[in-house]
Amino acid sequence: MHGDEHALFGAALAFLCAAVISVPVAKRLGFSPVVGYLLVGIAIGPVGFNVANPGTVSTIAELGVVMLLFLIGLELKPSHLLSMSHYIFGLGTAQLALTALAFALLAYFGLGFGAAAAVVSGLALSVSGTAIALQLLGERGELSTPYGQRTFSILLFQDIAVVPLLALVPLLAPGGEAELARDPKATLMQAGLAVAAIAVIVVSGRYLLNPLFRVLARSGAREAMTAAALMVVLGAAGLMEAAGMSAALGAFLAGLLLSESTFRHELEANVDAFRGLLLAVFFMSIGMSLNIQVVLDHVPSLLVGTLVVVVVKSVVVYLVFRADNIATTDSLRASVTLMSAGEFAFVLFPLGLDTGILKTQQADLLIALAALTMILGPLLFAGLTRLLPRLTPARAEPPADDFTDADGSVLVIGFGRFGQIVSQCLLAQDVSVTIIDKDVEMIQSAGRFGVHIYYGDGTRLDVLRAAGAETVEVICVCVDNKEDANRIVEIVRAAMPHARLYVRSFDRVHSMELLRLGVDYELRETLESALAFGEQTLTALGVSAAVAAEQVADVRQRDRARLERQLEEGIFAGAGEDAWRGRKVEPEPLTTPEKPARPLNPEAQDILRHETEFSG
Structure with a gap:
């Protein structure tokens, strides 16, 4: 290499090394990587190792x-x-x-x-x-x-x-x-050139690219x-x-x-x-330019x-x-x-x-x-x-509403997209409903539904009791957080063992958790909508409505039977009572495929080969 090539190679290597070193160190100290880049730029600049000309960089x-x-x-x-x-x-x-x-x-x-x-x-x-x-x-x-x-x-x-x-x-x-007075045309030419440049970019972006x-x-x-x-x-x-x-x-x-x-x-x-x-190089160049x-x-x-x-x-x-x-x-x-x-x-x-x-x-x-x-x-x-969370006082939890007028036969906890539909079904049948939610914005927007929602945290026993959980016929847990749902179920089961609990489930493993906790009914939030979607797809393909409904009912029954078997035997049998908790549940077909999977590209073929070797 010639001298200039050696200098270029050394400068490039120095910048790469600086980037590799500065980011982990800055992160370790709790700073933004930008800080690391700026300080490293000073180190490799004219006052330090002087690896390159700051102006060129x-x-x-x-x-x-x-x-x-x-x-x-x-x-x-x-x-x-x-x-x-x-x-x-x-x-x-x-x-x-x-x-x-x-x-x-x-x-x-x-x-x-x-x-x-x-x-x-x-x-x-x-x-x-x-x-x-x-x-x-x-x-x-x-x-x-x-x-x-x-x-x-x-x-x-x-x-x-x-x-x-x-x-x-x-x-x-x-x-x-x-100078401006002597040459106004130059100013107008400059403005026209700027407008023309913008026009070229706009036209190219819309019609050519x-x-x-x-x-x-x-x-x-x-x-x-x-x-x-x-x-x-x-x-x-x-x-x-x-x-x-x-x-x-x-x-x-x-x-x-x-x-x-x-x-x-x-x-x-x-x-x-x-x-x-x-x-990264830009931030380093700023550090290098500091005199x-x-x-x-x-x-x-x-x-x-x-x-x-x-x-x-x-x-x-x-x-x-x-x-x-x-x-x-x-x-x-x-x-x-x-x-x-x-x-x-x-x-x-x-x-x-x-x-x-x-x-x-x-x-x-x-x-x-x-x-x-x-x-x-x-x-x-x-x-x-770092400082703001310490200086900002924790937002005081608003007190729960007065539930004196709450006399529903069903208590719905959570008024998100799931709880709204559940509530509409009950209200359409003139069922008296008490609805509680801890999202203030959700409560404010509930006026469109023509219902009154009480503010209250369903994970607190005193709020549940005040809302009438001990006297309602059914408690519907419709919250979108499975930890909150589990906590509500545990509180109700401990304090009100005879209450009937209908709970929204997040996924298959959550359904098993809820069944182990003794809920009366659980439903995965996407199960029925997916089954209805599948039924409509079958009819779009020419399958009669009766046959499509029968097929969907069979899939629903198979899925439920597998869930009960997994609950009884454990998803990971032989691995201990709680081994399934936190483990990923791999999806399995409910119906044996007639044809083996056919990869469409080399990546898929490699994945399928490893999957076959693992399962074999």
Whole structure:
């Protein structure tokens, strides 16, 4: 290998080793992997092992952010995005404007920056780190939560705002207004180019890409599908960047237009592996870009500045979210998620330096400040995640309703989709029913059924007694949690041994548990619906209704006989009394197949061979 090839190989190996080491260590310490990537980036950067040029690495690593936005676009649909427009332009505008104003005033009056430098600094620091925020939300599975959707809306607005913000900086430079007045056509050309780029992506996404993927899918070449997926992402990003817009925004638009494609899951699988690795490199590049010498020379001012930035951004985001009626704890999570400076700061500060708005020392300090917030943000998020459960008092259980007026002959516990149907059958026959549920939202929506549901926890003996469990003719346990169902059965059997218990079962093993507990009747929640479905399928195939009903009745009888035999002999006979608990019950045919199973591909053939060897 030549020298350059050796350097490239060594840098690649260093990044891979860093990624492998940092994630387990960060997880072990209870931190987000982002923290590990950032700290490892410092170690392999210029102040450490100096494995590569941070500028070159950052250019490549930005592809991770591009692919992340593409995947997020795939998860959304245009209709969903339109429904979020209030959050995107409402919350997004409020957050960006208020934060930028606060920072600009601090820079102008507190640090003595010029007006243009203060505006540029305020705008750059007010934009949050898209990659960091989405990674933190994704790790906890909170992107689809109300606060996660609003957080994403703000990030999306910031990506959209990159375009006018980049155009604003030259206008703030000395003589910028005069330059605009002399050449308004250039500004109009730039705007037209941006619109044209968006139009090309929209038209291609709607009319060209699906036929292309269809042709590639027919060819059976998976590597061609992977190449096409990367081509779409990089093509859309490159086109938008050439038009002076955000590359990540272009990738997001491409993903959004393909969100309803039949090839969505294939595209997602092909891009996701690249996305994860490139994002790791991106976070490492941020750590590498931190100028440690600048930090060491200005430790007090940078620490104070970092604290001011995270506090101001957190307070603004918290107030914006609270104004939108988001819960206090979720507003706190959002404020910490968005407190870090964004990737945009590393573009805007050098641009401000090149146009003469910022001085060299100001730009260096602001870049170091942005990098420190990106390191501090994930650490504070991890700390808040640990601290919130301790600080948030346990939600007090509301007292059970007054059951004075409850005089039903049947007590139904649980008013979910199963309990609703059971209750409708009873009410249609004018049977007096007492219904209890511990889900407040379910109780609030029960008015549509014309019934009154009492609030109460069916796993508590005092609530059961107050609801009339000792006097009703039948107790129907319709809860959707088998542990709760078992607990109710055990309580009733111990305190009211003569009560008749009809219980919803989760699966076959749960049915056996309930029968062992002595319930009067149990029914697997999917059994009868599946049998009815099978009967209708038989009639659709031309089988007479009488024969179809007879066949279904025979399957029902066979299934019941097997359940009773398994209950008597044990599913895993000879393995001990409770050996079947927690063991997986393999499905077995109730009727002996006339033909052996025929595999349709090599994978299925291998599975069937192992299954035959095991059973033999």
